[in-house]
Amino acid sequence: MVSAAPHLSPRLRVGIIPARRFTLAALANFIDVLRLAADEGDRSRPILCSWRVIAPTLEPVDSSCGLAVQPDEKLGDPARFDYIAVVGGLIGEAQRLHPDVIAYLQRAAAAKVPLIGLCTGAFVLHRAGLMQGYRCCVNWFHRDDFLEEFEGLIPVTDQIFVVDRDRLTCSGGSATAHLAAFLVDRHIGRAAARKSLSIMIVDEALAAERPQPGLPMELNASDPLVKRALLWMQQMPETPLPVSRLADQLGVSRRKLERHFGAALGLTPAEAGRRIRLAQVRALLERGEKSVTEIAAETGFCDVSHLIRVFREAEGVTPEAWRRERSG
Template sequence: MLAGMTLNPSPQGEPLSVGFVLLHRFTLLPFAAFVDCLRLAADEGDRSRPLHCHWTFMTSTGQEAVSSCGAAISPCLSFREPAEFDYIVVIGGVQDERDRADTTALAYLRQAASAGVPLVGLCTGVFALIQAGLMTGRRCCVSWYHHRDMVQRFPAIQPVADRLYIDDGDRLTCAGGAAAADLAAYLVERHLGKAWAMKSLHIMLLDEARAGTQPQPQPVVFGKIEDRLVRRAIAVLEQHLGEAISMEALAERVGTSRRNLERRFQETLGVGPQKFARDLRLRYGVWLLHYTGKSITEIGERCGFADTAHFSRHFRSAFGMPPSEMRKRAGEPGGDRVDPFFLHIEGRPAL
């Protein structure tokens, strides 16, 4: 059992020191995943003594940091000298408060960059790095959920949303969520050795660290839709890509009748909700074909189809080729990976 193991830190090693910049209403999961990976690698067993890893929580005022879910982190310090840290990790907040740019934090990030300290942007923390002017000419990893927002706000930036994180030397960016644990384990392994990284992950009930190049589990995202009820229904469908939800259940979830739901979909999108839902699951199937190694049978099941034949039949009808042919074309030299957002289904352009 790992709790009884004796691990020796890497011989190269000074303790790994990480400073956290917690912005207003920062997202809690990537923060917790990252810092807990450090905590578990810092000591033998689960004793949490900061022996091999040190971490410091910082805010612009030195006061407690309040996360997007309302949980507060305390105590926090005001910003320390950047050279004290091997990495400075910035974790952003919700993006509907764009006017609340923390100018003190942005200045601190620029100071850290000038001092040569590698910067890590977790989740929407990458927005702060961009606002600080520190991502020009850099690759930038962002969650599929924030991809469109970033493109609209920062048209000069080309975000990547088909992987978990990117190590670009002294700039590391991560899509957030559970992928923060993968990035933290990657850095722990670099500084302390693989045994310490695996020890952390195993206690966190994770088998192993996923590579940064592993694709995000990305559903299909649609453009702006004016009808609020239709938008809510699509959000429910995106949460149930692995099952064929009934139209009665969908209507109940969004607080309307099936008849009204069908009428609103037809008026807004020119197609009924049942067909829209199937098309949505087919687009998700295209994404899985291109960005995962799952078998066609597994993909059909994951997209909510009863069996492989059912999935293949609808897939061929929609895209003019069976799933196996689309995967083969994507794997050919020079073959383009298809973005399901731009696919046409039965002559109807994607939304």
């Protein structure tokens, strides 16, 4: 780490604990916003804010992609930080979190240090008994995992992050950059937050309430086959597969796939796919960067006329009218 100027005290100090097999992108996006806000340009000196990767030992911690991160220091006193963030990753690995980390997080909570769960870090905080009575943000992809493990608790899966008093939880991925920008805005200033995101080629800071760019809520399904099919549809919106070819990709018959969709969602695979693509159309319209013609091509509609017809059937208005209503 580059040392901060000795005469300045950081306005924002964050301790970061990577869980076993943590998500590298979540950690990198979060730290990069902090480092770009901490100094002039991208010189990376931790002057206005500081960050330390902490762990029970100084052994490297493997990420889910195999790259390892070397902790800066051992856990120590949690009160020296303004926030402590846990970066989660693979669901099963987080269950094996070091007991010293659990004890450290509990000491931090007792000392009133706000806790952050990045990616599946919310699972870690829940397992430590530190989320009772708090709203909790979980990536839509892990909603069923959360419901299965924490009976009776309903996670927030339609926002990119949630701030509930001294608990901040985030859906992961690029959303961690927006949560970091929220902290920078709060402690250093909006200009610093904007600068960080601009250097990272992110147009603007997104509010916590911004919807996750995932599946529509009505398409949450516990059926493993249906989940695999939905994920395939979401990842390839510009080239939607006919139902028979989708079934081939999944190694099942078309009849079996349709039967599972009917039982899990009350929809055909084609109807579910159309809803996914329309959700992506709405997200692109809200961003305002692309024309309706470009959006039609990116979301698998034959042409702009086809998109307008399907969109009007679902929303009652044309895509352009829908966008004007939300931008006005």
